[in-house]
Amino acid sequence: MGKITMADVAKKAGVSKSTVSQFLNKRYEYMREDTRKRIEAAIEELHYQPNYLARSLKQKRTSTVGIIVANIMHRFSTEVSRSIEDFFNKHDIHTIVCNADNDPEKEKKYIEMLRAKQVDGLIIFPTGENFDLYKRMMKEGYPIVFMDRKVPDLIAPSVVSNNIEATKTTIEHFMENGHKQIAIATEPLTISTRVERQEGYKKALQDNGIEIRQPFMISANIKKIKKELEELFALDDPPSAILAGNDLVFLEVLEFAKEHKLKVGKDFALAVFDNIPFAHLVHPPVTTIAQPSYHMGEKASELLLKQINKEEIENHELTFPCELIIRDSSKELNNNTVI
Amino acid sequence: MGKITMADVAKKAGVSKSTVSQFLNKRYEYMREDTRKRIEAAIEELHYQPNYLARSLKQKRTSTVGIIVANIMHRFSTEVSRSIEDFFNKHDIHTIVCNADNDPEKEKKYIEMLRAKQVDGLIIFPTGENFDLYKRMMKEGYPIVFMDRKVPDLIAPSVVSNNIEATKTTIEHFMENGHKQIAIATEPLTISTRVERQEGYKKALQDNGIEIRQPFMISANIKKIKKELEELFALDDPPSAILAGNDLVFLEVLEFAKEHKLKVGKDFALAVFDNIPFAHLVHPPVTTIAQPSYHMGEKASELLLKQINKEEIENHELTFPCELIIRDSSKELNNNTVI
DNA sequence: TTGTAAGCGTTATCAT
DNA sequence: ATGATAACGCTTACAA
Numbered sequence: 001m002g003k004i005t006m007a008d009v010a011k012k013a014g015v016s017k018s019t020v021s022q023f024l025n026k027r028y029e030y031m032r033e034d035t036r037k038r039i040e041a042a043i044e045e046l047h048y049q050p051n052y053l054a055r056s057l058k059q060k061r062t063s064t065v066g067i068i069v070a071n072i073m074h075r076f077s078t079e080v081s082r083s084i085e086d087f088f089n090k091h092d093i094h095t096i097v098c099n100a101d102n103d104p105e106k107e108k109k110y111i112e113m114l115r116a117k118q119v120d121g122l123i124i125f126p127t128g129e130n131f132d133l134y135k136r137m138m139k140e141g142y143p144i145v146f147m148d149r150k151v152p153d154l155i156a157p158s159v160v161s162n163n164i165e166a167t168k169t170t171i172e173h174f175m176e177n178g179h180k181q182i183a184i185a186t187e188p189l190t191i192s193t194r195v196e197r198q199e200g201y202k203k204a205l206q207d208n209g210i211e212i213r214q215p216f217m218i219s220a221n222i223k224k225i226k227k228e229l230e231e232l233f234a235l236d237d238p239p240s241a242i243l244a245g246n247d248l249v250f251l252e253v254l255e256f257a258k259e260h261k262l263k264v265g266k267d268f269a270l271a272v273f274d275n276i277p278f279a280h281l282v283h284p285p286v287t288t289i290a291q292p293s294y295h296m297g298e299k300a301s302e303l304l305l306k307q308i309n310k311e312e313i314e315n316h317e318l319t320f321p322c323e324l325i326i327r328d329s330s331k332e333l334n335n336n337t338v339i
Numbered sequence: 340m341g342k343i344t345m346a347d348v349a350k351k352a353g354v355s356k357s358t359v360s361q362f363l364n365k366r367y368e369y370m371r372e373d374t375r376k377r378i379e380a381a382i383e384e385l386h387y388q389p390n391y392l393a394r395s396l397k398q399k400r401t402s403t404v405g406i407i408v409a410n411i412m413h414r415f416s417t418e419v420s421r422s423i424e425d426f427f428n429k430h431d432i433h434t435i436v437c438n439a440d441n442d443p444e445k446e447k448k449y450i451e452m453l454r455a456k457q458v459d460g461l462i463i464f465p466t467g468e469n470f471d472l473y474k475r476m477m478k479e480g481y482p483i484v485f486m487d488r489k490v491p492d493l494i495a496p497s498v499v500s501n502n503i504e505a506t507k508t509t510i511e512h513f514m515e516n517g518h519k520q521i522a523i524a525t526e527p528l529t530i531s532t533r534v535e536r537q538e539g540y541k542k543a544l545q546d547n548g549i550e551i552r553q554p555f556m557i558s559a560n561i562k563k564i565k566k567e568l569e570e571l572f573a574l575d576d577p578p579s580a581i582l583a584g585n586d587l588v589f590l591e592v593l594e595f596a597k598e599h600k601l602k603v604g605k606d607f608a609l610a611v612f613d614n615i616p617f618a619h620l621v622h623p624p625v626t627t628i629a630q631p632s633y634h635m636g637e638k639a640s641e642l643l644l645k646q647i648n649k650e651e652i653e654n655h656e657l658t659f660p661c662e663l664i665i666r667d668s669s670k671e672l673n674n675n676t677v678i
Numbered sequence: 679t680t681g682t683a684a685g686c687g688t689t690a691t692c693a694t
Numbered sequence: 695a696t697g698a699t700a701a702c703g704c705t706t707a708c709a710a
Contacts, residue, residue: 005686005687005688006687006688007687015696015697016696016697016698017687017688017689017697017698018689018690018696018697018698018699019695019696019697021688021689021690022695022696024688025689029695030695030696031695031696032695032696035695035696047475049451049454049455050455050687050688051396051455051457051686051687051688052455052456052457052688053392053395053396053401053456053457053686053687053688054396054686054687054688054689054702055687055688055689056392056688056702057390057392057393057396057686057687057688057689057702057703057704058687058688058689058690058701058702059688059689059702060702062392072417072421078411082411082438085438094452094456096435097436099421099424112388113433115388116388116389116390116391117391117392117433118390118391118392136386251616251617251620254617254620255620258619258620277590278590278593278617280597281590281593281594281597282621283622344702344703344704345703345704346703354680354681355680355681355682356681356682356703356704356705357680357681357682357683357705357706358679358680358681360704360705360706361680361705363704364705368679369679369680370679370680371679371680374679374680389703389704390702390703390704391704392702392703392704393686393702393703393704393705394703394704394705395686395704396686396687396688396702396703396704396705397685397686397703397704397705397706398686398704398705399686
């Protein structure tokens, strides 16, 4: 085991623990060349590895931050996490990723666990259900940044995308391609992101004088999406276009289509939030709404790091624009198609 | 900050630190009901959170294990990590995932970092390049399990899949469907997994009296795969079937096909190692070789936990069988197709 | 049933 | 230039 401690190195090198500590922290200024060499040699020989636990305990910093993602299965979460990791890597800060699985209890448990481990700050994709906990952490001045979702009534550093506008643009793009019967499918409206996407949808219809109809707005658990779609398509006037609220919903839509022998681009048009790695590779290629995940992660990291370093932070809610990447799936219906 | 310490709780409750410690560790046996209540109240009121760092330092256990994946972008890595997390969750052990990006330097850095953090054990998807380090850890008796890849000349607890047989089966499946010109594309042959898959490929050809030809065995960096495929398909007798060595290679094959207006199932047959979440949703549905990622993760976790608990472990190399999931993409060529 | 005190492996302050 | 010593917040004998 990592039995070798600083004391062993000190003894071997014939110096005191403090000197070894100096060495490890690169405070060579007042150190004689030869003692430095001796310490170096001793460390090498003993394969000494410093114990961060002890160091962190003493320093009251772990040089570690935590990320609590809502659901690791989303491409967006992975991309953002990766970006955060890259950022902190440059600053010699470690990152621990936890998956709350959209479960407030799990979220709470992970927040407590990470704080017990004394991580220096937290980036959270909030479930929104642990309001008091969020609030208390903020009051304590604990560094924290919210990602992707806004927490109602909580003024806090957060990084989100412009869901309303992005959705509105997409729906209007459908309209420009002749679609009037447009549906939207999201997971349940428990978090701001989904609410806003539905809001953008409604706004687009209103602004264009199209009636808003309940059955055209699906918001259901991922496992119930297909059933809802069945009901939707059983209507007298089924939709000619669907916006899938995220990548997992998208897969459900594809499965639904397959099971019912409906063809994307022929029987209904389709667009989807999030990056789909194979979107451009299928027929028809799929229109996507890309969130700038890398930049969002970077900015969130920056906001967190500033708090950790006790710097003031300016902005309290940063909104990033999405990019609508138009491909064939969302255009006018035709027969030249086969997903 | 987490300024509140055990001493504060003790003072508030009018007891000593040790009593609080007893309480926290649920040793109520000799504790009077009312002192328990008082401590409970004090903790609640102060929002006390124990400091794991201090506890771990004292106990010499962190109740945390590390996973070092080779490349987090592979579906297989995610699945295995998830499985490991689930397992250790049940045992109240935390999991930290690091991504070595197939870079031996990064791998080394992460191993050292995690050990410095005193994690109780490591599950590694080894790059294979840090032989001495692996060896030293094993000699120290540090709990470790290798995943997915074998390290040459190292006898160590490892969990792998039967790449040779699985590949052979797949290639023979191609043959049964009339294919004779069969190619395989993998990333460079730097790790056992890829070597074995190529080996299985060769074996299948040999056993069936088909000549092995260099140009039909692509092993190149992911970014060069497409170029190699171009050369391959420029041959007088291009392949009629391709096995993609993993999910990322698969995407490259699809891109290549798209760029050259080749259709899967019509111009060439296709099968791929790893789970592809949308494999069954495209046309033609894609044949996949599924590794039992969940079980592999579970078994690796079990082997690690046993080592952590100083139990002897029986087996030194566990091989799991893959499942060939046959879909249309790998059958006889026809015109009814369109990926 | 609860308290005292030593110690886990570092760092930091102050001597020397 | 280097060393003694006291923390950091917890656990754990052992004492009371």
